[in-house]
Amino acid sequence: MSKLLEIIKNPGVQIAMLVVFLVVVSAGIWGVYTTQTSPxxxxxxxxxxxxxxxxxxxxxxxxxxxxxxxxxxxxxxxxxxxxxxxxxxxxxxxxxxxxxxxxxxxxxxxxxxxxxxxxxxxxxxxxxxxxxxxxxxxxxxxxxxxxxxxxxxxxxxxxxxxxxxxxxxxxxxxxxxxxxxxxxxxxxxxx
Ligand code: HEC
Ligand code: HEC
Ligand code: HEC
Ligand code: HEC
Ligand code: HEC
Structure with missing residues (x-):
């Protein structure tokens, strides 16, 4: 567990996590947008x-x-x-x-x-x-x-x-x- 925390504290890892987070969120928003309009x-x-x-x-x-x-x-x-x-x-x-x-x-x-x-x-x-x-x-x-x-x-x-x-x-x-x-x-x- 403490090993995991150390990894997460590494700034490079944090940036990578942020990037993954943003990709997931924007994919989600795009998904909702494309599934919910009447073209x-x-x-x-x-x-x-x-x-x-x-x-x-x-x-x-x-x-x-x-x-x-x-x-x-x-x-x-x-x-x-x-x-x-x-x-x-x-x-x-x-x-x-x-x-x-x-x-x-x-x-x-x-x-x-x-x-x-x-x-x-x-x-x-x-x-x-x-x-x-x-x-x-x-x-x-x-x-x-x-x-x-x-x-x-x-x-x-x-x-x-x-x-x-x-x-x-x-x-x-x-x-x-x-x-x-x-x-x-x-x-x-x-x-
Ligand atoms: C009856 C069908 C159905 C069942 C059962 C179901 N899902 Fe979904 N799920 C969907 C649909 C449709 C979407 C895409 C639309 C949306 O994003 O709400 C979705 C989207 C998702 C997403 C994408 C995130 C999001 O909200 O856009 C996740 C994660 C997810 N489901 C997890 C689960 C988990 C965990 C379970 C079991 C507890 C589950 N689903 C059960 C139909 C279902
Ligand atoms: C208005 C009601 C209704 C909605 C909305 C609905 N379902 Fe269903 N769904 C049913 C019913 C009723 C059955 C059949 C149950 C049975 O076997 O008698 C079913 C069966 C299913 C099955 C087959 C399960 C099996 O037996 O293997 C899947 C997969 C499924 N639904 C997915 C979805 C998904 C994904 C959505 C949303 C995008 C959705 N359904 C929306 C009523 C609904
Ligand atoms: C339980 C809800 C439900 C019922 C009942 C239902 N549909 Fe759908 N229909 C959907 C969903 C959800 C989609 C999107 C499926 C996908 O993206 O794969 C869809 C997609 C479609 C499409 C888009 C093109 C395609 O090839 O998927 C057509 C056309 C369609 N439905 C016609 C019908 C007709 C005709 C009936 C009655 C015989 C019917 N639907 C009954 C939920 C339903
Ligand atoms: C003479 C042909 C014809 C008949 C009959 C017809 N449709 Fe359609 N349908 C189309 C065409 C063409 C489209 C594509 C244009 C549009 O989206 O309206 C379509 C689109 C749809 C869609 C949206 C498909 C998608 O891309 O998601 C649904 C849902 C649908 N029809 C349901 C029905 C239902 C339910 C009936 C019967 C009450 C019906 N249609 C009768 C020709 C037909
Ligand atoms: C089973 C026969 C049949 C089919 C299949 C059919 N139509 Fe029609 N359609 C008609 C008839 C009958 C009318 C009413 C006569 C008219 O006003 O032209 C009509 C009317 C229309 C109109 C309105 C015309 C106006 O007066 O403004 C349009 C647009 C149209 N159809 C497009 C389509 C398209 C596109 C398809 C294929 C997706 C299609 N139809 C499939 C029989 C059909």
């Missing part, structure tokens, strides 16, 4: 119009059921519909008369340039989140992402931090101590 998107995609037409969430985000990542649609998926809409093609409406956001979509398709959607919901790399067990536990998308039938692009409905995950894991396991232990275990979300 501008390349196309102002209107969820409301599409969700109110009863297009299922999983049509555009199929991975939310099958794998860790929900996935975002490519321009081909958009164009499967938009390349056919009578409103624009029968009779053909000049591109210049299309709504601006659809002109943008059309140019992504013509240039086969992928649309770089900007992430909204994100957990840091050291956290393990998988949609599947949540959907299997009958949570709906709205619980965590809000009512998309009232939004254009996605916005952050929740502060995505550890407290949010833990709170719900506690609430959902009030009558099941074994499951509670598992869902609150550090290794369940960090490994």
């Amino acid at each position: 501008e998107q390349p196309i102002l995609f209107p969820h409301n119009i599409h969700v109110n037409m009863q297009i299922p969430c999983l049509y555009c985000h199929p991975g939310a059921w099958r794998q860790a990542s929900a996935g975002l649609p490519t321009q081909q998926k958009c164009w499967a519909c938009h390349g056919q809409l009578k409103k624009y093609f029968q009779p053909e409406v000049p591109l210049a008369n299309w709504p601006l956001e659809l002109q943008k979509l059309s140019s992504y398709v013509k240039e086969s340039k992928p649309i770089q959607w900007v992430p909204v919901y994100q957990v840091p790399d050291f956290v393990h989140f998988n949609h599947r067990p949540h959907i299997a536990a009958a949570l709906n998308c709205e619980t965590c992402h809000g009512d998309m039938s009232k939004k254009t692009v996605a916005t952050l409905e929740q502060t995505v931090n550890m407290g949010w995950c833990i709170n719900c894991h506690q609430q959902k396991t009030i009558n099941d101590p074994a499951k509670r232990t598992k869902l609150l275990d550090c290794g369940t979300c960090h490994y």
Whole structure:
């Protein structure tokens, strides 16, 4: 113990510790910043119009059921519909008369340039989140992402931090101590 104290008293070691501390803190602040803003998107995609037409969430985000990542649609998926809409093609409406956001979509398709959607919901790399067990536990998308039938692009409905995950894991396991232990275990979300 006293040996350790001597090492810590060494000014060089203290500076090194300060540097490590600052790196950790700034990484933490950057992490919170990047996980908690609602960015501008390349196309102002209107969820409301599409969700109110009863297009299922999983049509555009199929991975939310099958794998860790929900996935975002490519321009081909958009164009499967938009390349056919009578409103624009029968009779053909000049591109210049299309709504601006659809002109943008059309140019992504013509240039086969992928649309770089900007992430909204994100957990840091050291956290393990998988949609599947949540959907299997009958949570709906709205619980965590809000009512998309009232939004254009996605916005952050929740502060995505550890407290949010833990709170719900506690609430959902009030009558099941074994499951509670598992869902609150550090290794369940960090490994
Ligand atoms: C299942 C069919 C379908 C898919 C898939 C689809 N849309 Fe649409 N979208 C529609 C229909 C129908 C409308 C309403 C008709 C209209 O006003 O153009 C619409 C409306 C829009 C509008 C509003 C147009 C306006 O009038 O301002 C935008 C923008 C749009 N879609 C973009 C997209 C993008 C981007 C994608 C892919 C991420 C996409 N859509 C995928 C069917 C679809
Ligand atoms: C328990 C809360 C919760 C529920 C329920 C939930 N999500 Fe998520 N979702 C998250 C979190 C947390 C992230 C960030 C994941 C990451 O960074 O790996 C996320 C990310 C996403 C993303 C971003 C892209 C991606 O590939 O991860 C999409 C799209 C998405 N969710 C759609 C859905 C849909 C659709 C449903 C319903 C079928 C749903 N989510 C249900 C919490 C939830
Ligand atoms: C026609 C395709 C389409 C449908 C249907 C659709 N979405 Fe999306 N979704 C998108 C696109 C495009 C984006 C990327 C732009 C944005 O962030 O809003 C997106 C983004 C998201 C995000 C943010 C992803 C991220 O990067 O963190 C969530 C959450 C989400 N959608 C949830 C839903 C839910 C829940 C439903 C059903 C109620 C739904 N979406 C229906 C196309 C769709
Ligand atoms: C709204 C409630 C809710 C929120 C928010 C939530 N979870 Fe969960 N989580 C659940 C439920 C319910 C289960 C499934 C429990 C069961 O097995 O029945 C679950 C299961 C899990 C599992 C699987 C555990 C296993 O069985 O191996 C992981 C990992 C997990 N959640 C991580 C997270 C992380 C990380 C976050 C935050 C980013 C989060 N959850 C946010 C409710 C939630
Ligand atoms: C249900 C999922 C879940 C469980 C269980 C969990 N964590 Fe986390 N943890 C997260 C998420 C999500 C983040 C990232 C967001 C944040 O920083 O709050 C995080 C961040 C952290 C960080 C980074 C520092 C910070 O606050 O940014 C540390 C350290 C940490 N967890 C330690 C632990 C320890 C120790 C345990 C066990 C007592 C634990 N976690 C259990 C989800 C979980």
